[in-house]
Amino acid sequence: MKRAATPRPSGAAFNKGKRQSAKPPTPSEPSARRGARSQQTRFRSRLRAWGRHHRAMALDSLYRLVRHPVGSLLTMLAIAIALVLPAALWLTLDSAKLLDAELDESATLTIYLELSIDAPQAARIEEAVVADEDVAQTRLISPEQGMAEFQQSLGLDDTLMGLEDNPLPTSIVIYPQSVEPTAMEQLALRLETFSGVDEVRVDLAWVERLRHLADLGRRVALALGVLFGFGVLLVVGNTIRLAVESRRREIEVVMLIGATHAFVRRPFLYSGAWYGVGGGLLALGLLGLGNHWLSMPVAALAASYGANFVLPQLDMTGSTILLSCSTLLGWLGAWLAVTRHLSSISPR
Amino acid sequence: MIAFEHVGKRYGGRFEALAHLNFRVARGEMVFLTGHSGAGKSSLLRLIMRLEKPSRGRVVVAGHDIAQLHASQVPFYRRQIGVVFQDHQLLFDRSVFRNVSLPLEIQGLEPREAARRVRAALDKVGLLHREKALPVELSGGEQQRVGIARAVVNKPALLLADEPTGNLDPQLSADIMALFEDFNRIGTTVMIASHDLALIARLRHRVLRLRDGRLVADEGAV
Numbered sequence: 334m335k336r337a338a339t340p341r342p343s344g345a346a347f348n349k350g351k352r353q354s355a356k357p358p359t360p361s362e363p364s365a366r367r368g369a370r371s372q373q374t375r376f377r378s379r380l381r382a383w384g385r386h387h388r389a390m391a392l393d394s395l396y397r398l399v400r401h402p403v404g405s406l407l408t409m410l411a412i413a414i415a416l417v418l419p420a421a422l423w424l425t426l427d428s429a430k431l432l433d434a435e436l437d438e439s440a441t442l443t444i445y446l447e448l449s450i451d452a453p454q455a456a457r458i459e460e461a462v463v464a465d466e467d468v469a470q471t472r473l474i475s476p477e478q479g480m481a482e483f484q485q486s487l488g489l490d491d492t493l494m495g496l497e498d499n500p501l502p503t504s505i506v507i508y509p510q511s512v513e514p515t516a517m518e519q520l521a522l523r524l525e526t527f528s529g530v531d532e533v534r535v536d537l538a539w540v541e542r543l544r545h546l547a548d549l550g551r552r553v554a555l556a557l558g559v560l561f562g563f564g565v566l567l568v569v570g571n572t573i574r575l576a577v578e579s580r581r582r583e584i585e586v587v588m589l590i591g592a593t594h595a596f597v598r599r600p601f602l603y604s605g606a607w608y609g610v611g612g613g614l615l616a617l618g619l620l621g622l623g624n625h626w627l628s629m630p631v632a633a634l635a636a637s638y639g640a641n642f643v644l645p646q647l648d649m650t651g652s653t654i655l656l657s658c659s660t661l662l663g664w665l666g667a668w669l670a671v672t673r674h675l676s677s678i679s680p681r
Numbered sequence: 682m683i684a685f686e687h688v689g690k691r692y693g694g695r696f697e698a699l700a701h702l703n704f705r706v707a708r709g710e711m712v713f714l715t716g717h718s719g720a721g722k723s724s725l726l727r728l729i730m731r732l733e734k735p736s737r738g739r740v741v742v743a744g745h746d747i748a749q750l751h752a753s754q755v756p757f758y759r760r761q762i763g764v765v766f767q768d769h770q771l772l773f774d775r776s777v778f779r780n781v782s783l784p785l786e787i788q789g790l791e792p793r794e795a796a797r798r799v800r801a802a803l804d805k806v807g808l809l810h811r812e813k814a815l816p817v818e819l820s821g822g823e824q825q826r827v828g829i830a831r832a833v834v835n836k837p838a839l840l841l842a843d844e845p846t847g848n849l850d851p852q853l854s855a856d857i858m859a860l861f862e863d864f865n866r867i868g869t870t871v872m873i874a875s876h877d878l879a880l881i882a883r884l885r886h887r888v889l890r891l892r893d894g895r896l897v898a899d900e901g902a903v
Contacts, residue, residue, distance in 0.1 A: 382789025586770045589730075590831070591760035592787045593753070679732070 394603035411568045412612025417619045419558040428645040440512040443534045444505045450529050455503045467520045470508040476501045569605050569666030577674045601671045609663020613656040682708045682870045687738035698724040699894040711865040713881045714874040716891035722874035763832030767844035771816040778812040781830045802830040822853040842873040
């Protein structure tokens with residue numbers, strides 16, 4: 334027997350006694366081309382076989398899940414619960430993002446002009462302010478407009494109606510180029526030197542506070558997301574570990590007759606992914622349910638403040654992200670569990 | 682086909698299961714492996730199947746020193762060996778047909794071609810009419826024949842059997858051995874571990890006799 338240099342056993346080398354003698358290779362040009370073509374078809378048929386096994390295992394693992402509905406549902410519910418909390422927080426943050434836009438808008442300066450300034454003078458001052466390179470935009474509010482806005486926002490019509498004179502000065506709202514606190518303060522100092530300016534108001538403190546709060550929320554959501562993601566991995570991992578244990582004999586047998594690790598792993602990976610899909614769908618359902626459950630009191634509460642606030646809901650993109658995350662986590666949990674346990678299973 | 686060169690196998694550092702094994706089995710040969718239980722028959726087969734590596738020496742199968750196979754190549758190596766186990770290692774949650782088609786499923790053979798080959802293998806062992814049965818519905822001899830069908834379904838060049846007649850009565854044992862002879866006749870190299878000395882003597886093939894892990898006799902060599 335001849336010893337080959339490479340340790341890889343190819344079918345041809347193994348069967349050289351029978352097959353190659355029956356079909357001796359001729360080193361001519363057409364046969365080489367035929368060889369290339371047959372290699373291509375072999376690759377294609379292997380690809381088809383791979384796809385076939387994937388399809389079969391996806392269905393088989395789904396069938397196994399359906400056959401034990403209570404156990405599967407419990408696992409999925411555990412995943413769903415682990416996903417709902419970070420998802421809900423994410424939703425809250427998402428609505429805080431709306432707030433964020435308002436935050437930027439509210440990072441403005443307001444100039445109150447002296448009471449003696451009339452409309453043309455106010456317009457000239459506004460022109461001078463716009464000329465400053467740090468100012469992006471301005472809005473002039475006449476005393477009448479100011480009064481109207483004031484009434485509207487406070488709902489205090491009657492009290493103000495009682496006033497004979499309009500006590501409000503003309504004001505100019507300034508949207509600065511940069512909402513940096515230091516830049517805004519410098520701008521405020523400069524604006525204060527303009528003639529006719531009574532007072533410049535910068536209310537940065539609460540803007541900053543909200544900013545920090547939003548940042549805090551983001552970090553908490555991220556930490557929770559990571560923690561609960563680990564939770565999902567553990568739940569799926571444990572379920573798959575039990576599944577591997579219960580099919581240990583089958584795994585030993587197929588490994589004895591030449592199954593690769595990938596082949597053995599495949600059905601379990603699909604189980605994990607299915608658990609993830611189920612858990613994700615349940616989580617979406619729970620979020621919807623929670624939204625429905627809370628929307629009434631929230632709407633009532635908002636209405637009592639005269640506001641129109643609607644609870645945020647997961648849109649298409651959000652739902653897709655949640656579902657793909659849970660599927661991926663299920664798959665990953667299964668992968669970790671199977672890989673860890675395959676090494677402990679060796680055929681007898 | 683198979684060459685053992687100064688092969689030794691120790692378990693746990695002290696116990697010497699096999700020692701100084703030197704022999705060759707040519708392509709197309711049929712060889713019996715005998716000896717008391719514990720003489721090392723199963724260990725030897727496990728070395729050929731690459732379930733274990735030798736502690737010393739080389740095991741060469743079809744020209745390859747199989748200890749050198751990378752772990753990822755081992756499954757592909759095993760696909761080329763048919764193995765019949767004493768406890769036949771059938772899966773009890775699936776039909777006879779699906780048990781036999783398992784090696785083809787693993788290889789990713791196209792289902793129609795696979796079904797054709799499974800039926801051919803079942804026909805060869807005389808169990809075509811039981812393809813839909815579950816293994817538990819079969820007798821011991823029938824289960825063993827299903828195991829044989831599974832071992833030969835992908836036409837391996839090498840067929841190994843570990844006590845294939847261990848639990849069977851003499852008539853069934855003879856039938857099983859006749860099956861192995863049939864496969865050998867079409868060119869398959871067959872190696873059977875058995876302690877059924879009477880049966881082996883009747884069959885007149887080469888016999889490797891092991892005692893305490895050593896080769897003590899090589900009778901009837903070609």
